[in-house]
């Protein structure tokens with residue numbers, strides 16, 4: 689069995705909870721309150737700034753030029769494809785790019801990105817890829833599921849979000865990352881595979897916390 693399949697089975701209950709989350713369901717049926725999406729979009733923009741850095745670290749840790757090139761492509765796609773969706777939504781909300789970048793990260797955003805950056809800076813290439821994979825893989829899965837709901841991808845507000853994450857282009861990037869992890873995991877001792885499982889579970893749990901944070905618009909408990 690491919691290692692990615694083993695990981696998928698391990699986190700299935702968490703990913704199912706993500707699919708059922710009211711924020712995700714609300715995007716799918718168009719009922720999500722816009723102020724929740726606005727909060728999410730700003731936090732997600734900050735999240736993606738740090739997330740993009742993981743690909744730069746991946747290029748540093750890559751063993752060959754072809755893999756470096758793939759990480760460069762992922763970095764470019766994050767900054768110029770995925771984040772342009774966020775910039776479009778920001779425009780709809782009347783938020784400038786400068787305001788977006790100067791926003792304050794919520795505790796969950798900070799905790800999630802800092803966990804991945806810690807793993808990426810201190811761990812192996814396999815650990816780095818494992819930490820960033822639930823983000824890409826689970827969003828593509830969610831995008832595809834929501835895309836099956838009649839009319840969802842044509843929704844005047846949330847349709848663009850669904851189309852982006854369901855897209856073939858996004859799916860190819862996710863698949864390349866899955867394949868890289870399967871190659872990197874091959875021949876590793878069980879002790880190291882268990883460490884990868886733990887990382888994959890942690891970032892899958894962070895995905896759930898991120899939906900929760902957005903749904904409840906969670907910031908620091910005090911304003912100072």
Ligand SMILES: Cc1ncc(CN)c(N)n1
Nearest residue numbers: 732735736823824827898
């Ligand atoms: C929190 C989060 N997780 C995943 C993705 C998809 N790259 C995202 N934009 N934001």
